[in-house]
Amino acid sequence: MPTSDEDNRLEAALAPFFDAARRQEFAPSADLMARVLEDAEAAQARCAAAATRPVAPRAGLWVRIRQGLGGWPAIAGLGVAGLAGVWIGLALPEVLPGLAPAAGDYVVDIAPDLALETGGGF
Amino acid sequence: MTMPLDASSDLSDEDLLDAFARGDRAAARVLTLRLTPRVLAHAGRLLGNRAEAEEVAQEAMLRLWRQAPNWRAGEARVTTWLYRVVANLCIDRQRRARGGTVALDAVPEPPDPAPDVPGRMQDRARAEALQAALAQLPARQRQAVVLRHIEGCANPEIAGIMDTTVEAVESLTTRGRRALTQALAARKEELGYADE
Numbered sequence: 001m002p003t004s005d006e007d008n009r010l011e012a013a014l015a016p017f018f019d020a021a022r023r024q025e026f027a028p029s030a031d032l033m034a035r036v037l038e039d040a041e042a043a044q045a046r047c048a049a050a051a052t053r054p055v056a057p058r059a060g061l062w063v064r065i066r067q068g069l070g071g072w073p074a075i076a077g078l079g080v081a082g083l084a085g086v087w088i089g090l091a092l093p094e095v096l097p098g099l100a101p102a103a104g105d106y107v108v109d110i111a112p113d114l115a116l117e118t119g120g121g122f
Numbered sequence: 123m124t125m126p127l128d129a130s131s132d133l134s135d136e137d138l139l140d141a142f143a144r145g146d147r148a149a150a151r152v153l154t155l156r157l158t159p160r161v162l163a164h165a166g167r168l169l170g171n172r173a174e175a176e177e178v179a180q181e182a183m184l185r186l187w188r189q190a191p192n193w194r195a196g197e198a199r200v201t202t203w204l205y206r207v208v209a210n211l212c213i214d215r216q217r218r219a220r221g222g223t224v225a226l227d228a229v230p231e232p233p234d235p236a237p238d239v240p241g242r243m244q245d246r247a248r249a250e251a252l253q254a255a256l257a258q259l260p261a262r263q264r265q266a267v268v269l270r271h272i273e274g275c276a277n278p279e280i281a282g283i284m285d286t287t288v289e290a291v292e293s294l295t296t297r298g299r300r301a302l303t304q305a306l307a308a309r310k311e312e313l314g315y316a317d318e
Contacts (some may be wrong), residue, residue, distance in 0.1 A: 010299045017306065018271040020248035026163035032176050036158050036183045040142070040150035043187035048145055 135200035136193075143190040150187075158183060161204055167268045168212040170257050178211045198282070205273070206283045209265050216261060255305035259298055266294035267302065 028036075059067070069075055131138065131152050138156075141149035161182050165175035185207055186200070256264050262284065269275045269283060270291070280291045 007296055007299065010303050014271070014299060014302055014306075017248045017252040017302075020245040021167070021252050021272050022274075023245055024249040026159060026166045026172075026175070028158050028162050028179070029176070032162070032180060033154060033158060035180055037151065037154045039180065039184045040154055040187050041147065043184075043190070044142065044145055044147065044150060047143065047191055 136195060139186070139190050139193055139200055140195065142187070143193065153186075154183070157186070157200070157204065160201065161208055164205060164208050164268070164273060165212060167253070167256065167272060168209065168261075168265060169215065170253055174215060178208060178215065181211055182207045199279075202275075202279055202283055205269060205275070206285075209283065213261055251306060251309055252302070255302045258305055259301055263294050263298040263301065266291055267298035270295050 066072070066075060069078070133141075133152075135153065135157065138149045138153050142153060158179060162175055162179040165178040165182070166172060169175050169178065182204055186204060189203075256267065259267065265284060266280055269280045270277070275283070277288045277291045277295075281288045284291065
């Protein structure tokens, strides 16, 4: 690697060449300038078209919920299931009386100590 | 909406690009007039071939137009961004056409503003000799030397363009200058080259 002094000397010696290169303008042809300007105007036109493109209005909350659930068929299914649940809850004691333990049923007490505390009738 | 602009507008490149992105056609014209010659010159110095340099210049400017709507003010100078794009496009071309040589007669013709013919001829001879010597440098040395000594960029800016450190730029330019000196030494009398 050259020393700083040597590098300064090289830089000074090359300076006239760099100056000459800077003075050598690369004048663009009229055709190139026309093509560049044409590209510029086309790019601007694309930007303007994108900016004026109508944007669909944002759907309302109810519409988004309905779409999220899967539309009307899914909502109808959910409704029927909900009503069925309510009906089963209200009607259960009458339609399933046999679920209550009857006298004489054999019951195993798996926690007799706890039974003392509750004073249950098992 | 449209501002009264011309090529000597005082607005910065960044302000003009902002106006361009908002649809200002005058800004498009000023940027084209202002930047295309610089982009073409840089591509020409890196490639040494006018036809290819014109293609690179058009492509670099096209990328600038497409980037304009997303340009983030204050992040980079437009010219810095363009130098980087030009360099990448040139490197891509050189990789595709590795082994090709620089055609000196393809280097752009100089303009005619110089007042004296002998001085103009020497200018042209020096510029052509330098271009030929630059073509012998490795691509990154050539890029660093052109940015530093012809485009006039500072080392930190070059480091940003080349995505490297300032120390690496200094090393590249130092080695580049030494190689150029050696390449031009054979013609020092003819070109008025005083290295001693």
